[in-house]
Every structure is written in structure tokens, then in C-alpha cells.
Amino acid sequence: MSVLYTIYLTSMHSLLRKKLEEAILKLNYQLEPQIEVEIPKNESFGDLSSPVAMELTKTLKKPPRTIADEILSVIDREFFEDISIAGPGFINFKFKKEFLFNQLKELLEKEEKFFITDIGRSRKVQIEFVSANPTGPLHLGHGRGAAIGSALSNILREAGYEVTTEYYINDAGKQIEILGLSVYLALQRIWGKEVEFPEECYKGEYIKEIAQELYESYGDSIKGRSYEELGDLIIDFSYRKIINEIKKDLEDFGVTFDSWVSERKLYHTGEVQRAIIKLKELGFVYEKDGALWFCSTSFGDDKDRVVLKSDGTYTYFASDIAYHKNKIERGFDELINIWGADHHGYIPRVKAAVQALGFKASQIKILLVQMVNLLREGKPFQMSKRAGTFVTLRELIDEIGADTTRFIFLTRRQDSHLEFDVEVAKKQSQENPVFYVQYAHARINSIFEKAGHVSYVFNGELFNEEEMRLIKKVLQYPMIFELAVNFREPHRITFYLQELASLFHSYYHKHRVLSDDEKLSQTRLSLCRAIMIVLRHGLRMLGVKAPHKM
């Protein structure tokens, strides 16, 4: 524990935060929960800066520059070459080279262990994502959710959270019935009957395939039987087949789940019923018009919601309540649900249910992933599951590749629309930023191959201006990582990696790493090694390969 603590404090931004905290305490000023530290927009301002004096001005009723002066008069300057006040009251810090070199040395020794933090403090977090109905293959929208969920789970796990990933299978209710009926109709066509597919039925190619397989498995033994007779068999067969396909797709996409929870099971074990009884006991459920209602308005929802319909069947919401009760009982400290943005109207009632069951509102986070707009050569392309015109995740994996697809999905903030041009992604041209980052990694590896045996010993005096800039960029990574963790935003890492790769490529062209000068070569190789470690870690967080050759 103390080791982790030390590491945490020695990363550039944590150290600065600590020093500012000490200074503010010395001045007997009230400490803010988290002192703000940022990377200055302009590098001439310094390595890091803090607007803390401007923040304090509100409570202290003193001009920010005066407060900044006071902080400067007491702060421990051991690690700083220069501290200055600028603009309206920013305090800018420039680190001593010696400190930066020690950081670099530590990074080279510890490699990825250098990034260990204990932000998570072993808190148990459950991340539920994808959770698509098992009524057809995953499409690219699910892919985006999968990429984000999986990257986020990597990131949180790395930050010391105890993460469980889960897929909730909506295998009860009407959709699954429609699946069964659709396959049955397709089966009838195989038998040579002319049948019409009703509007609500699934018509994709995969329905025909399932029917075909069913036919091959059971042959004539089921021929001509009614849906009443075959329904259960067909549903079971189709469902298992689709779930297996989904698992396969996700696996090939690099996404794994720690557990899969079935909605049907929640009914069979009586959990749905028990959840409603529990809410009733707590006084949050009442009867009206022959139905049972959950008073979600008590927790800020627009209207109360039906959980048990007057016809005696449960609503989808009822099983969702049961599912969240189930999650809560498993002892998680925090629940993260990743949903498609089209479900946003559903948030208040689920949050209400979770609170009724004793959870704090802050313990459940629902991250909305915006829609993916599909383009083909710049033109919008409409998808419809029912009509069978959609791009599946499988197609993207096969034609574009899992790495590229994942990376593209992670180049946007999750609540921002994503334009995905299939043709452009296939081109594997400059428009695919993933290659840019991977290439930097492969390039560095190639230098090492050329260099042969290398020990990462450097002489800091030999670093030039570009190299110092790169060292600082590398050392910023723990801060970027922490932001990605705290904001639950994987895309911050994606952007950072592109910036780092860009700096490296530029450096590579300007300076040769390997030369006759042994010391200089070793020094530059050390820096390359550090860049490589960061690239590899970042890519691993995103779930993207760091290739040795391209």
C-alpha cells in the first residue's frame, strides 16, 4: 500500500497537487477537495499550471494574484526550476530537469507498473454493456457500446477498481416470441409453403439460415407441425444459436464478459415477483386500474410506471427492477450501465427503482452512447433490423478489422454522434488514425531490432529540445489516464496517443536515434523505450494491438 502511495505521489501532476496542498495548509486556507492542475495551453507557460489562486479568490475575497504570491512564498520548491504567476492569476510550474529524468528512469525501470494508481481503492464496480436482444446479430451500434464498455473496464481495472463486466440477456417477452415466429415462417418456406412475413417479423438473412439449420437438424420429423407444437423448440434453438454467434462476435472483437445474466432466469427463479413484493413492502408500489404501479415520481420521474399489467403479466421494467435489485445484492459499490442513447427516457425510472431499493443516486451511472451514423462513400445509409439491411459487427470485423473498428469507435466522446464511413474505414489510408499510432510503435520496435541489445541507461545532458518535449509528453500520460478514469471517458486516451505518436514521428524525421555515438544512441533509445511503454499501455487500455511490425 505504501508503495502504491509513493508511486501515486511521484507522478508529475500528483506531486504538484501535493505541494500546492501543503502550501495552502501552511497558509491556513481551506483546502478544496481536489486541487486543479492542468496542462497549459501554451508550453511557454510551463510544464503544468494551476488556477487554484483564482478559485480561492471567491472564499478569501482577495485578488487572485495576491493569493498566488502568498502560495509562492511558502511552497516547497525542491522539484521546480521555476514558478511564476501569469495572466489573471495562474501559477505556472516548470520542473527541474533532474526531477524529469528521475521520472523517466523510474518509468524505464517499472515499465507499465509506473502507471499503477490506487484511485479505485478496490471499490467494486459493475459495468453492464451491449446487452442486445438475442434476436439477431450485433450491428455496428452495439459495436460502439462494446468498444467503450470494454475499454472502460480495462481502464477502471487498471486504476484499482474491482471490475465485473456483464451482459444482460433480454431473452424473455415479445421480441423473443417474434424471433420464434419469424424462424417458423422461414421454415415453412423451406417446406415449400407460400407465407407472408408480418410487418413486425425479422426478415434478415440470418433467419433463413437458422431455419435451414433447424431443418437439417430435425429433418422431416417436424415437417408440417404447427407453431403451437414447435414454438418452444424453435425459440430454444434459435436463441442458443444467436447467443453463440453474439459471443463469438464479441470474442473476435476482443470483448469478454465476466458474466451473462438471463432475464428469463429472473422470472423462473421468482426474482421478478420478489422484487415487486419488496417494493410493495417498502411502500413504493400501489394498485390502480387493475395494475400495479411503481411510484417513480417520488424520485423525480415524470410519471409513475406500471410494473404488473392488468392482464397479469409483468412489464419489461419489472424485470429490470429485479435485475438491478440482483446487482445491488451482489454488493457492488457502483453500477455503470452503458446504453444506447435511444433509451435515455428510461433513465429516471431505473434510477428511481435503484434508489427505492436503497442505493444512492450517485452509485449508479448511466452512460449514453450516441448513435452511429452509417455512411457509404459519404452518403447516409439507413439501417433496419427488421428489413434486414444493416451492417453487422461481424462484417466490420471481417472487412475492416477489430483493431481499426475499435479505435474508430473510441475516437469520439461517447455522447457525441459518430459518423462511420464503411468505405473509408476499409481503405486503410491516412484517414484511419489507428495506423498512425500503431506505426509509431512498430517503428520504435524496428529501431530496437536494428540496435540489438540495449540497456536503457541515458545521460540526461544529451537530450535536445524535442526530446525534452517528448519526455514531458510521456510523463503527462498518468494525468491523462487519471482523467479518463475519473470522467469514465476512454476517448481521452485515444486523443493523447495520437498526439504522442505525432510528436514521435516528427522527432524521428528530424533526429537519428542510432549513431556511432554510443552514449547518445543509448540515451535516445531510452526515450524511445519510454514512448513505447506508454503507447503499449494506452493501446492495451483501448483493446487495440501494438504490432511489432507493419
Added chain:
RNA sequence: GCCCCCUUAGCUCAGUAGGAUAGAGCACAGGUUUCCUAAACCUGGUGUCGCAGGUUCGAUUCCUGCAGGGGGCACCA
């Protein structure tokens, strides 16, 4: 009709838990290879941060209204 999200360079998007001169990629034009991988690099330039008010020492960021785009409104899932 009500609710949620979005609106930043020609295009696609970062940034903003109120702060310094608002950034990147692509596209476009030109250039770089006897040299560790040219999937690269260098040089070119743009902004009423949708509009209008408000709060503030300070607003692209917060609040209100409006406009445009998307999504959601059920005893459907």
C-alpha cells in the same frame, strides 16, 4: 405538446467541473527518401465557439429564451 442530447475551421471532431492568444485530423496546394519502416515528415489558414439576453473580475464553458439537427414520449420491448 412535453422531456433529453447536440450545434466549435470547408468536412469530421477535441477542448470547457468559468480562466491565458480556442486546437487536431482530413480535405486542398507545394516540398522531403544515398539516412533506424514514406502507413511518415515539413510549409501554407482560416473561426460571430448556432442566435439573443443574464450571472461574473472573467462565459465557447453556467442560467433563460429562440432557431436548426437527432432521440424519446405506452398497462411495447
